[in-house]
Amino acid sequence: MAFALVVFLLGTKTYRFSIKGDEKSPFVRIGQVFVEAAKNWRATPPTIVIEEEVGGTLTHQGSQQFSFLNKALLGRAGSKKDGNVCSIREVEEAKAVLRLVPIWATCLVYAIVFAQSSTFFTKQGVTMDRSIVGFEIPAASLQSFIGFSVVLFIPIYDRIFVPLARAITRKPSGITMLQRIGTGMFLSIISMIVAAIVERKRLETAREYGLVDMPEATIPMSVWWLVPQYALFGVADVFTMVGLQEFFYDQVPNELRSVGLSLYLSIFGVGSLLSSALVSIIEKATSGDGHDSWFADNLNRAHLDYFYWLLAGLSAVELVAFLYFTKSYIYNRVSTI
Template sequence: MAAFRRSGCDTETPLLDDTVEDVVDYEGRPAVRSRSGGWRSAAFIIGAEVFERFACYGVRSNLINFLTGQLGQSTAAAAANVNLWSGTAWLLPMLGAFVADSFLGRYRSIIFASLVYIPALGLLALSALLSPGGFKSVLFFSSLYLIGVGQGGHKPSLQAFGADQFDGKDPEESKAKSSFFNWWYFGICTGILLAYLIVCYIQEDISWALGYGILFVGMVISLVVFWIGARTYRYTNIKQDESSPFARIGRVFIAAFRNRRFSPSAIPTEEESHKALPPQSYEQFKFLNKALIVPVGLEEDEKMHCTIDEVQDARCLLRLVPIWGTCVVFAIVFAQSSTFFTKQGATMNRELISGFEIPAASLQSFNSIAIVLFVPVYDRILVPIVSSFTRKPSGITILQRIGTGILLSILTIVVAAFVETKRLKTAQEYGLVDMPNATVPMSMWWLVPQYILLGIADVFTMVGMQEFFSEQVPTEMRSMGVSLYLSVLGVGSLLSSFLISAIDKITSGFGQDSWFSTNLNRAHIDYFYWLLAGICAVGFVAYLYFSRSYIYKKV
């Protein structure tokens, strides 16, 4: 229960030990711990995310089938377009995070992004009603990329805002924050699963326009749920009298470069900074220490001064670069689940009961089911068991968690390669090589292991990346931390698109069938999967090398 004292105006004012440092409530007063934030606020935020992911994946999951069916694109062109849009949508949060952290704040960014997102979904539904033609394509792709803009502002801000509801300096709330990321991802996958099971069926068997219209309603509900919780949230103010964290960190790099010719002994706070930091941290990226030097004659210019904390923040960002780069291999595998995994399923026997066939895109629901089932197992069973041996509250370190997921993603793509080889052999045995529209007599259940493996890998790597990038960036840049995790997925999608386009061009030369032939019975997606397995294995080795030397930021 909150503790209060009486003020002279006979009003109740919360005692200082019950307030949360550096945050305010809905009315701009110091936030009272017992009356704001925590799981009460997180429930509204996770609820809003469930409906936003429902809307997002209702578009993304079946996009390749809309492009090949409604717009008449080839398999290779559609897969490249899906990856290009996905990559752009995953990268736009970098811009959204900058705006949120520097200008608008997270709450306003979420509201404004929703007001872009909702009309874009309405336009997408309208485009599905139009007859095939140039205007239909223009309106569809314009709406699609406008949705990406909405996601760019919404995604990093909402997750960072959710993390803001827990005080990392309080032991109980710090433990709850780690659990929050698990349940956040549980909520994400609940929304995605609903999209796979409901929207994909409506789009393929009833109406694309109706399917997209339902997504419009879902996003409206997301905004309403988020708004209802407004009075319970904790808000971090954007301090207008201070420069943005991006400007301050940028100044460190500029100062370090400007002072590159100075000897380390010229650093006035050399001894102080050396004592204030762990030896490993001080020695890492030591050239940044030169940002502490103030050139003679410029001592009065405050803009020329960099503090030890600002230099440390710059170090934090540099440490993330190799981890970020090596995590991209996971994202390349992740990109295949909504493209070639789906096209594989479209050629196979998907009859669940007599007369009812599961839509190919709905096969992705096995991925979400695996996540929804495994998150509670991980959070409530595996973590306590492992922590009893490791003495770590989270069981294993965040980087160990991410690495486990990358390893499982390699296993996923290897299994997918074997299954695709089996599918091609079955098509040959039944004389279906030149019958692309015929159903290969091979059950869809063959695809389930690769979806389940990818789902379990997601619980390790995706949740791990969310927590890692959110916690390891400077506190004021938490939205940017979330966007860094999303940008991993964006770069992975773009690299996948590049690989598909390049390999399609190379393998289709000299009159041969491309690895990505529209007739999948003549294609060789299995070769592509083996190539990805090799790339991911190299990336995993690099990840192990960089993660072993990583120095965690103290949260």
Template sequence: MAITVAGEATTTAAEPPPSNDVVPGYVDFKGRPSIRSKSGFWKSAFFIAGFEMAERFCYYGISSNLVNYLTGELGQSTAAAAANLNAWYGTAALSPIVGALVADTLLGRFRTIVFSSLLYILGLGFLTLSSLLNSMGSTSCNNDGNDSNTLCYPSQIQTIFFFFSMYLVAFAQGGHKPSLQAFGADQFDVEDDGENAAKSSFFNWWFWFSCLGIVLALSVVNYIEENLSWVVGFGIPSVVMLVSLILFCTGSLVYRFSTESMRRKGRHPFVRKFRVFLKQRETSGLESLDTALLPPSEPDNVEGAKEAKAMLRLVPIWCTSLGYSVVYAQPSTLFTKQAVTMDRRIGPSFEIPAASLMLCISLSIMLFVSIYDRVFVPIARSITKKASGITVFQRIGVGLVLSLLSIAIAAVVEARRLRTAREHGLADQPDAVIPMSVWWLAPQYTLSGISDVFGMVGLQEFFYDQVPSELKSTGLALYLSILGVGSLASSLLVSVIQKATSGDGGAGWFSDNLNRAHLDYFYWLLAGISALSLVGYVYSAKYYVYSGRAAH
């Protein structure tokens, strides 16, 4: 009759008569019809967004400074560290596909959030233990003949344990992130005009809360890691994640649990779509899906064909957003390495951590989300008469343009940094501080953040709205997979380019001595890739047909 807290949900044997205060298609944590005035909407959405803020604090608390941990504590080269990090970032962004499938087809979103959070806490605990073991002793040391210059790094087993811990976190957040965001969006009833209009704002403020967690991580945890202890810096996220999970579970009283995922009991959504594809394999084109030859007795024939067709139409948008995602991978890796070489002093004695420059991205996002939601959208709405001010495609397109501009600015600034190093005779001194303020990097960080307000939030809303109703977590996972493939593509580009440019004794574009490297060339290459992606995106968006109520 009733469901458990995470059940997402079976229907009750006898439901009360419908009323204006009952939310159709939703139940509470005891399986009773959800009451609009007592559940969902902003009261539960902000509660869930708070958990997202805590998760982003934990994720960025360990990830934003990893490039320095790898090149310092683990003794890896810049190229190796960048490749390892991009591979890890890519895995972290691709793993939500698996997590979303589990949420949409097996466990339900609430259970997936809880189980993945427990795995997350375990990974963070292992990571803290790994850094503790590394700080207690190492077995691999290089001595240049001077005892004071002995360099010791963790043993191979310790390094393997460290990466095991990191990938455990990557896979755990894969189940956590799409399920939590979809669960948050589920708190808004799309059949109610007021709640449906508020859902677009939800994606804006969701991003705002995410960035607040990032700001706290970059300003607190990074400072602790660089100036106090890596063990403490990794341990704090472990505690925060545990406490936030407990608080999230206490909010179950006001959550709405969707019954949609169980509407076709026994008919797996992916099995239905796969059978549609099999039946139309002898024909060609998207239109053939409308007449896929499933047995006429199947009630899901027409609906399954339409849903499969809708999923296929997402592919061009997904592909043409990859240029944006490759640029998105750079601030936490190569931008950070640039900052290490520059003058980071504030006042006579304080030096900001290089990774804290990521604050420029988060702060610009937090500021511009507020401006976008409270100023830009009302003005645009008065002009376009659209509820969201501009269409989702227009929003994404602006994000792609700004992303291209940010990487072009990065190329110009890097060329100036290299020129400054040569002019002051520092080209062959990789550890020297170049007399160029780190705030030269602020424009590329800031513009990158503003591009995310348009591009990233737009992609979130697009992939949530345009997938079938029982696959909302999967839709958000598809959006995250764009970032994952972009990170992996960036890693591949770094490896291939470094191998190609470091032959015959050359330093290569990604030399450990950044003063002899050519990150500016790499940034111009990414700008070219972004431009091509933008052209493809405009063409794809022009011929895309919105589905459902998303055509705003």
């Protein structure tokens, strides 16, 4: 890391810097639009919006969506506050970011599901038979199957799936970015269903061999049972994670590319926090009165299968909400979708 830092610092002199003078940062510009729109919330819509729409600068659909932000243009319609006037470009930037919020919110459950691959999946693997060809593999190494499935499926997606989809939809990309994201969400539901079934089988095996109260004992069930749910996660990543990155990068103005990528990354950061919160709530709700919680330290008395079924249900609701919002979404770059 120290060597990499030195190379990075030496290379900074060769970078190309974009000098924009006194131009405000994207966060300041977007924030100012919301502030000005809030200040003018009682005012009538600015005439400049109508003029620009008639002139072709704004589409009628674009000007009507989130029309309350158009009031940030009131200064251009006769207000004397020259210092805080928002341009049409700034208002459109704010709308572009706000337009992404429903898509962002409906992807949080996918991030919650994704968080389980490095937590409870590993905890399951610890209790199972991990001996392969005379040695025992670490339970955490099972996460490598996600990477393997990604590497194996990408050529299939690029060389087989896309050409077939292109022949049906007549679109260069085969399917749209939003359809790609939705497909990955559907696969995440399947992965949770598979995980719940495998966990139920693991609990039944523990009861069959009398190992329920022996949490340190190895259950005579091969760890290979967990591979399908890891592999499904990898295939879902090819659709959803790549689709999200492309979508949030593409659907913002050029000056807001970094904001778009930060929104994409924040899905998994916030999703991990929500996963922890959900686990804490369920832990408190299912423990007490002498009952073991769904996440008991003795995994043979826990009910991770219930948790996986719950996540599958939440993912189904998420997918329905996602499909609803995609119908009303206005693309910024229709030609690239």
